[in-house]
Amino acid sequence: MIAKTPEPPYYAVIFTSVRTETENGYAQMADRMVELAAEQPGFLGVESARNEIGITVSYWTDLATIKNWKMNAEHTIAREIGRSDWYKAFKVRIAKVERDYDFIK
Amino acid sequence: MIAKTPEPPYYAVIFTSVRTETENGYAQMADRMVELAAEQPGFLGVESARNEIGITVSYWTDLATIKNWKMNAEHTIAREIGRSDWYKAFKVRIAKVERDYDFIK
Numbered sequence: 001m002i003a004k005t006p007e008p009p010y011y012a013v014i015f016t017s018v019r020t021e022t023e024n025g026y027a028q029m030a031d032r033m034v035e036l037a038a039e040q041p042g043f044l045g046v047e048s049a050r051n052e053i054g055i056t057v058s059y060w061t062d063l064a065t066i067k068n069w070k071m072n073a074e075h076t077i078a079r080e081i082g083r084s085d086w087y088k089a090f091k092v093r094i095a096k097v098e099r100d101y102d103f104i105k
Numbered sequence: 106m107i108a109k110t111p112e113p114p115y116y117a118v119i120f121t122s123v124r125t126e127t128e129n130g131y132a133q134m135a136d137r138m139v140e141l142a143a144e145q146p147g148f149l150g151v152e153s154a155r156n157e158i159g160i161t162v163s164y165w166t167d168l169a170t171i172k173n174w175k176m177n178a179e180h181t182i183a184r185e186i187g188r189s190d191w192y193k194a195f196k197v198r199i200a201k202v203e204r205d206y207d208f209i210k
Contacts, residue, residue: 001123001157001158002121002122002123002158002194002195002196003121003196005198008198012117012119012198012200014117014119014162014202016107016108016152016162017107018106018107020210047121047158047160048158048160049154049155049156049157049158049159049160050154050156051154051155051156052106052154053106053107053152053153053154054154055152055153055154055160055162057119057121057160057162083208083210087208087210088209088210089107089207089208089209089210090107090207090208091107091108091205091206091207091208092205092206092207093110093113093117093202093204093205094202094203094204094205095117095200095201095202095203096200096201096203097119097198097199097200098199098200098201099198099199100196100197100198100199101196101197102194102195102196102197103188103192103194103195103196104193104194105125105188105192105193105194
């Protein structure tokens with residue numbers, strides 16, 4: 001769903017990826033990473049969609065909490081399997097959300 | 106595909122949406138908006154994925170070119186049909202990309 005984030009400023013980590021054909025526990029790990037991220041200090045929400053490419057955007061209060069999440073031990077293992085097995089290519093962009101607006105029917 | 110963006114800083118417009126069931130030319134208009142955006146000054150690339158939600162991230166050199174794109178006449182018509190027909194809800198976040206890194210196998 002659309003993440004309920006607070007008033008800006010806050011940070012977004014935009015993770016864009018192309019998957020390999022290798023499953024090797026990918027779906028379970030993806031679910032686990034969302035669950036684990038949500039337990040971290042500074043986590044504000046996450047949005048994810050995939051067809052030809054995958055886009056996952058996670059939202060955080062500040063750069064320090066993003067760095068903490070990157071260094072989380074279980075996440076680090078997942079990131080290593082990501083490089084060896086799950087992804088052909090990915091790009092990570094760290095961005096400061098300056099403004100937002102929404103529409104609900 | 107993963108957008109080939111230049112070295113940061115640059116801007117990202119993160120558009121997260123939930124569609125209605127109404128087609129009414131949606132797919133054609135989505136394609137046309139990508140084509141039209143790519144012709145605008147300051148456009149750097151776009152990435153898009155959809156399953157339960159849609160996430161489209163477009164990249165721009167600066168805030169002025171994002172504003173120009175928002176005010177583009179054809180885009181304004183599309184945004185109006187988006188609110189009346191295509192989207193149950195959406196959120197737009199404008200963010201300054203400060204850092205990025207990538208992985209290619």
